[in-house]
Amino acid sequence: MTDAPVTVEAALLDAITVPDGTGKAIPDAASGETIGDAPIHTVDDLETAIAAATEAQRGWAALGHAERSRLLHLAADEIEAHAEELAHIIAREQGKPLNGAGARFEAGGCAAWIRNAADTVIEPEVLFEAEDTRSELHYAPLGVVAAIGPWNWPALIGVWQIAPSLRMGNAVVVKPSSFTPLSVLALVELMNRHLPVGVLAVVAGNRDVGARIASHPGVAKVMFTGSTDTGREIVRSSADNLARLTLELGGNDPGIVLPGADVAALAERLFWGIFINTGQTCAALKRLYVHDSVYDDVVDALAALANSVPMGPGTDEASLLGPLSTPQQFAIVSGLVDDARARGARIVTGGQPAPELGAQFYRTTIVADIDDGAALVTEEQFGPVIPVIRYADVDDAVARANASEQGLGASVWGDVDTARSVAARIESGTVWINQHGTLNPTVPFGGVKASGYGLEFGAHGLKAVAAPKVITV
CATH class of the missing domain: 3.40.605.10 (Aldehyde Dehydrogenase; Chain A, domain 1)
Known part of the structure; x- marks a missing residue:
């Protein structure tokens, strides 16, 4: 034996x-x-x-x-x-x-x-x-x-x-x-x-x-x-x-990518602001509003990273993304993506389980051409999925970001001076500029609203x- x-x-x-x-x-x-x-x-x-x-x-x-x-x-x-x-x-x-x-x-x-x-x-x-x-x-x-x-x-x-x-x-x-x-x-x-x-x-x-x-x-x-x-x-x-x-x-954190943002310079920080802990973080970026002028570039950059960052068991030294922690959360994520697909949203990459890795693995998913009314946007998905929402006017993006009952974190991406003025108008306990979800033990953290x-x-x-x-x- x-x-x-x-x-x-x-x-x-x-x-x-x-x-x-x-x-x-x-x-x-x-x-x-x-x-x-x-x-x-x-x-x-x-x-x-x-x-x-x-x-x-x-x-x-x-x-x-x-x-x-x-x-x-x-x-x-x-x-x-x-x-x-x-x-x-x-x-x-x-x-x-x-x-x-x-x-x-x-x-x-x-x-x-x-x-x-x-x-x-x-x-x-x-x-x-x-x-x-x-x-x-x-x-x-x-x-x-x-x-x-x-x-x-x-x-x-x-x-x-x-x-x-x-x-x-x-x-x-x-x-x-x-x-x-x-x-x-x-x-x-x-x-x-x-x-x-x-x-x-x-x-x-x-x-x-x-x-x-x-x-x-x-x-x-x-x-x-x-x-x-x-x-x-x-x-x-x-x-x-x-x-x-x-x-x-809970937090349904919005991010706003401003016109003229340097997508190549920001893409990796955007990705990990979304997908840290495979998206299972209260203060992760959950819905991303992107200006028309850089929309396609952001979607393509996130999709390229989603397809290249390795996913696997937590104890595998090569893994950087893991499974959903519970069967219940796996079901929530799957249901939200299926609903988005049924509404006509474009699944750029992912959008399905990865059973070859294990029962609770879901592929890293980028969802484009989706509207605010979709459940994937209005509800906290808490998983490896991000809805990317197009906007044309910054004031409109701020209003849509503030429409949620939740206000834990938010972020603004682009020119720092412009981002500061936008950040001041967002209803959230923390607003990050050109980063998301970074915490510091000396800096207070907490939410507003629900x-x-x-x-x-x-x-x-x-x-x-x-x-x-x-x-x-």
Whole structure:
């Protein structure tokens, strides 16, 4: 009998999985083979975790910023030391390739964002000073923060919620997506090798666990990244306990390519602004408005890249695009493309599954000659498909970009001075010029309209997970 091959991530998987048949079998997104069994936690497990977090939070807050930051740096060092193992778990479970802006990028980003949160200084702000009176604004811990994460960037978005909350003296209870619990379990396992017991816990449960979190009286704040519909449910559930909320919800990000844009110089940045993580990114470019004068050039350039960028399993070193993460998302993407085709849109390239690669692979797809009313334009596709929409007047393009109920990100492409004036008119939390979706741990990020509210990253993100307190002497 031949022993099974040892995978890169075997040791870390052993630390976070339960015996076969006793948990939820988590499939490899590319092959469908079981990676390991994740524990199935219950509402009772959630209650235990919140009680332990409440108790541990007092001592954690009392350590002070300097000591908490020191321990967070040790946690970041631990992640960095095991980054390859974590990256392989992410690549298999979520499907993103190891290379490019993929699983290794995500694992490395976890360490970088933790360090940034640990090192960002929040000084008391003097609000008023005259004669013998001085008023200062300080920031105190909230208590227990609940972090509910998505399946598309499970570890990195988890860190975006966890790191600032811990830095400001809170304890954190994490609820990962049921599709990608292993990545988050691995992240928390590594961090907890250096944190006090109870300060950071993960509850890998189902919908009943998620539903209980927002209404729980022991939760002071909920951070949620996911769909707009679920965000609305969280708002309703939090009404009775008045938990503070940071909601990063869906985004149907528009891009506007201006007349005279240098297509050859911008094409690759456009492509990756659209197709990072095979399009499964909240702040990826989802609908592209292109001026008549450069329309054909943009379509041709994107199609050439779509046909040349390799797609395959996440653990294949040659892959730069991977599968759809879930069967549900594969069905959504397929349905939107089929609807566009039925409406008479031109499928320039792609437009069909790639079954030779695996059941959840869909070919990189460029759709041209499509109107705003098509579902592919009005709905967030979250996959390797981009509708390219022709326009003749910039004012009209801005109006069409703003017509969505969502406003997470947007971008303008072309002459920088002209792009600045156009960017000022777009209704979005972030507008990039000649790039899309680039994030910086020091620069605040958040949406408007139905894309949620609250800010993450940098000093603004730290303040969002703390209670403002005015001290007047």
